[in-house]
Amino acid sequence: MQQKRILIKDTDLKKDRTRDFYTAFLTEIQDKKLEEKVQLVRVSDIGIYGKGLTVRVLPENFLYCDVETGDISRIVSESVVEGRPIEALLHKPDDKQLRLVLRNCGLVDPESIDDYIKHDGYQAIATILEKMTPEKVIEEMKISELRGRGGAGFPTWLKWKLTRAVEADQKYVICNGDEGDPGAYMDRSVLEGDPHSVIEGMMIAAYVIGATKGFFYIRAEYPLAIERVNRAVTQAHEYGLLGENILGSSFKLDIEIRLGAGAFVCGEETALISSVEGKRGYPRPRPPYPSVKGLWGKPTVINNVETLANIPLIMLKGGKWFSSIGTEKSKGSKVFALTGKVKNSGLIEVPMGTTLKEIVFEIGGGGIAGKKVKAVQTGGPSGGVIPEDFINAPVGYESLQKLGSIMGSGGMIVMNEDDCMVDIAKFYLRFCVDESCGKCAPCRIGGTQLLHLLEKISEGKGEIEDLDRLRRISRAMQKAALCGLGQTAPNPVLSTLRYFEDEYKAHIVEKKCPAGRCAGLFHFSIIEEKCKRCGLCFRNCPVQAVSGNRDQGYLIFEEKCINCGRCFEVCKFEAVSRG
Amino acid sequence: MKKLTKDDLQAIKQEELKKETANWIKVGLSTCGIAAGAQDIYDFLVEEVKKRNLGVSIQRCGCAGMCYAEPLIEVKVEGMPKVFYGKVNKETAMKIVEKHIGGKILVNDHIYDIRSSQ
Structure with missing residues (x-):
């Protein structure tokens, strides 16, 4: 029998289960006296996500998903010893990526x-x-x-x-x-x-x-x-x-x-x-x-x-x-910089027509920390957000434009429930205001006015009429600005308004920021019943806004608090409330 | 240097193909890799391979795309699968030299992709 290598990866990232499975597999190999011929390897990434325990047998390259401990003996006797695949467990991965532009990146020496x-x-x-x-x-x-x-x-x-x-x-x-x-x-x-x-x-x-x-x-x-x-x-x-x-x-x-x-x-x-x-x-x-x-x-x-x-x-x-790749109107492949709240950030290249879902979940491995993906931002400051409801949209020039965003040059930022859409719009607007060259009035003045309105809303001082003002100024900029920067600068505002008007209204009517990002709209306090007086919040507060001691418990002083959320993050007992 | 002709291009290509070695390591040295410490790993590997006389050529290349796993190195030695090791620090690099190249066994917990099975 030639040298075999068995790769193991828990695609659900359950540490205890991985350890038990690894041990069981190792025992099986030792029982069959195959230690000399077989190496068992834990790998960090196998390119598949959410498919339970996966096992890959080399050199035959059989890939098994959702494997259970009970399957181990079969895998060893049939696939490892006899070199036969087990059809019932076999998984055929389809590579979503297609590297055309990046064909040489990571292959050639760029200095030769x-x-x-x-x-x-x-x-x-x-x-x-x-x-x-x-x-x-x-x-x-x-x-x-x-x-x-x-x-x-x-x-x-x-x-x-x-x-x-x-x-x-x-x-x-x-x-x-x-x-x-x-x-x-x-x-x-x-x-x-x-x-x-x-x-x-x-x-x-x-x-x-x-x-x-x-x-x-x-x-x-x-x-x-x-x-x-x-x-x-x-x-x-x-x-x-x-x-x-x-x-x-x-x-x-x-x-x-x-x-x-x-x-x-x-x-x-x-x-x-x-x-x-x-x-x-x-x-x-x-x-x-x-x-x-x-x-x-x-x-x-x-x-x-x-x-x-x-x-x-x-x-x-x-x-x-080239034209055989892609969709009817968008041919070839596109490189995206996949970043934000996604497990595997990096540079990816896919044929046009690949869906956002495939990119975020199958290539990117899904959202981080088990949190639900809320939206995907494409096209940078000229683009917009695409909510999770439309995540099956294929990438292409027209298909993303229809959804109020653009494909743009290829930035793709994944957002989850911790991202506030008003805050996102504000971020991009501020970027465009900073970068506006100031030559034409629609961009110079319009951008600044939009930013002021967004700041007003995020501070809890917004009025419901502001939403119409935002729309009106945005439309004027789209029509009258001199260059692409000004014409597209309102896109992040319009697309967040289109899909997340509720969030804007929460800021204006309820004076609340659902994602807990807009510093003026929430404050932190300690829930006495849940507090174990461990002092973690006290030690971690960067501005000494938490006072007290381990005997008497702790309090947060609102006047000193800068709403950074550190205490909220470090508390292990959910004793810090945000609201 | 004299101007190239189309035939010269072919000649260079053939020459380069001839120079190809069976054992090599590629280190991703773009901004993402360098920011994560890939230059140190590159220097370390060059040093180790020379010291131990392993006959492995250490090459540089651009970003392979898996920026989350930088520093990323691709290792090909005879009789072993072609493997991408990610999040490589000096300790892991040493393991790769000793185990993967020396002992012909794969290193645990750092494999991010396998591009050929043998």
């Missing part, structure tokens, strides 16, 4: 161009330069139906075609790496993990539109991404993959890096152009679009990092292959 070449790097541009006209490339991109991954979802082929059609002595291609949504870091990971694929995507875009100069625009908060892109560009120059006569053709391209100085609005393409030009990052009205008048007045294509990283793969595998 040779390693990228080893994984078919620069093959796409080589093939294109050898035998494809720009029109042919546009045709292929049209078949692929790739849409911009920065959030707006504009067809990439059309952007390229429009820019190509404009006559000019100089054209530019820009990679937008100014990722600013709170909780989103998809682009950072691609730039850090696979910078050459983005360069190759830029080369293809430049070849198609006829640009000879390219810029990376990366936010200065990403020092490692900048360092790796810098190194990658230098390496490509050394190999002659950038510069004149690339790969023996007449195509030439130089790439430089520009750093963003931390302004969120610079992710908007017209503001980004100003910033690259060395001016203040102000947006300007469109049209004219950058495809006609962009950087220094010349036709310019601006593509997001993730869009560009998709392109070499599409050219290698064909547009038809």
Whole structure:
């Protein structure tokens, strides 16, 4: 018998049960005198959640779910000794993830161009330069139906075609790496993990539109991404993959890096152009679009990092292959930064059309601390919340827009009962007010007024008329703001109002914050009957608002209390009340 | 350096494929990994492998996506499944060197994924 390995994982995270099961399994192996041939391993994650005890037998790779102690002897005799699967217990996992953009992240050495070449790097541009006209490339991109991954979802082929059609002595291609949504870091990971694929995507875009100069625009908060892109560009120059006569053709391209100085609005393409030009990052009205008048007045294509990283793969595998993945209107895959109140936060990539439920529960492992997932926020400050009722919604540009949110660049924040929706709206609004460039009145004044109203509500001073005011100002901003930042800034307000009006009303009418987040609307007190006088709250209070001693018991002084909730969290006897 | 042609690209690819070793460890060194201490683990592994003359190449790579389990390392040695170990500190890294590489047995409680069964 060859060496076998048995992996064990309790997907319900019950520690005692795991220990007993492990011991029982070990005993069985010892009884059958198989210690030499079999290794029993406890693993930390098996990619399956809520399916009881799971057992995986290697090398056959049989996966059994909901296993009970009574099944052990059968598994050992049939699967381990004889190498046969037990059909009744067998579980066939379907991998929800599809790594296209992230194909090389975690695989190639991001600091070695040779390693990228080893994984078919620069093959796409080589093939294109050898035998494809720009029109042919546009045709292929049209078949692929790739849409911009920065959030707006504009067809990439059309952007390229429009820019190509404009006559000019100089054209530019820009990679937008100014990722600013709170909780989103998809682009950072691609730039850090696979910078050459983005360069190759830029080369293809430049070849198609006829640009000879390219810029990376990366936010200065990403020092490692900048360092790796810098190194990658230098390496490509050394190999002659950038510069004149690339790969023996007449195509030439130089790439430089520009750093963003931390302004969120610079992710908007017209503001980004100003910033690259060395001016203040102000947006300007469109049209004219950058495809006609962009950087220094010349036709310019601006593509997001993730869009560009998709392109070499599409050219290698064909547009038809790409369009076979995803939904009718949203093709391919999308990277999401899954964060918030979810067990496994991280970077995931799924085919379009995967449901939020599959993402949160099957990939993310569900909510933390056994608490119910209340909503999923997508699209950052330009997006909205999608309540749990709609968690079966598939991801895609239109499907999420219908629900009042957007897919956006890929931030996905899971929220549970501890999150107050007024507080969430306030958080995003404050972000947009801070980041508003101040050029147009709807955004500058409207944002501030919205924030004031939300603050008023969260302090318990709201009136029921405020809800209408919120809606009215929001609509005005959507219609009249100059750029995407202002037009979408009210989205978090509108979507929380749409699905969680009850919570707003609780703040206004009952003067209560159901989630216990809005500091003005609840206070802490100690329930004497439940208090065991252990003193944990006393020791943990950061502002000495708890007074008393172990003989006489404890009291919370409201005047000193800052409502941080520390006493509430540390109390083991539920003797601290919040209300 | 001279400019590459399409044939040179192929040559580099073949050259790189030839250099591939049977035994390697990849350490995720993106911001998420480094923030969790992956650089120390990388240095530690390089040092240990050299000291013990294990013939395992230590490589760096980007983020594999499981940010909750950083520092994350992928280990492939002959005759063993290809394994992702997560939440690796120096102590675990030592166990991986001694048990996984030296003793050809898997290390308990740190496996986050297995990508090949042998």
